[in-house]
Amino acid sequence: DAGVIQSPRHEVTEMGQEVTLRCKPISGHNSLFWYRQTMMRGLELLIYFNNNVPIDDSGMPEDRFSAKMPNASFSTLKIQPSEPRDSAVYFCASLIPLAGGADTQYFGPGTRLTVL
């Protein structure tokens, strides 16, 4: 398995533009998480899905952010319109089981977003 795949790896856009970040989770695992990482705020959970259904979106900053998971193989995080303060690294993660009943989150490489 190729792990969690995110695209693009880097995105530079201008304020006001729409940005779409993509994630292909690890196949066969039912939970997917979107995070944002900045120096100021650290790692923040934005939203997570279970069986393609959004379970907790309390971390989504505002209405400009939306996320979808139309099927088990694909998820998007969209920002419309984007603002400079959205500049961050966005991670997607799959939940996978470990021995002994624990779970772990397997992270993708991230998308570095810069909004000018």
Place this chain on the structure above:
Amino acid sequence: GEDVEQSLFLSVREGDSSVINCTYTDSSSTYLYWYKQEPGAGLQLLTYIFSNMDMKQDQRLTVLLNKKDKHLSLRIADTQTGDSAIYFCVRTGGGNKLTFGTGTQLKVEL
């Protein structure tokens, strides 16, 4: 991450042991984890410990858990330059969520 606290920086010499400490406020977590983030990469699971254990050893890594004091530590023996990274203390939150600490940047000097 405000209920999982870590110091921000740690600097050690190559070959020395590193000890990264973490305190947390919520004692209901079933598992506690250490994740590692190398520059420009995502977070990867390093090791984890069940909450009813006191210690777990995995090669150069030793995790100590003091439930009474709500204190978790990660010791890296014979620290190498490749260990330079940010280390996150993480606890299980509600549901499938994880609560991440602020991260400790480990710098290994020659």
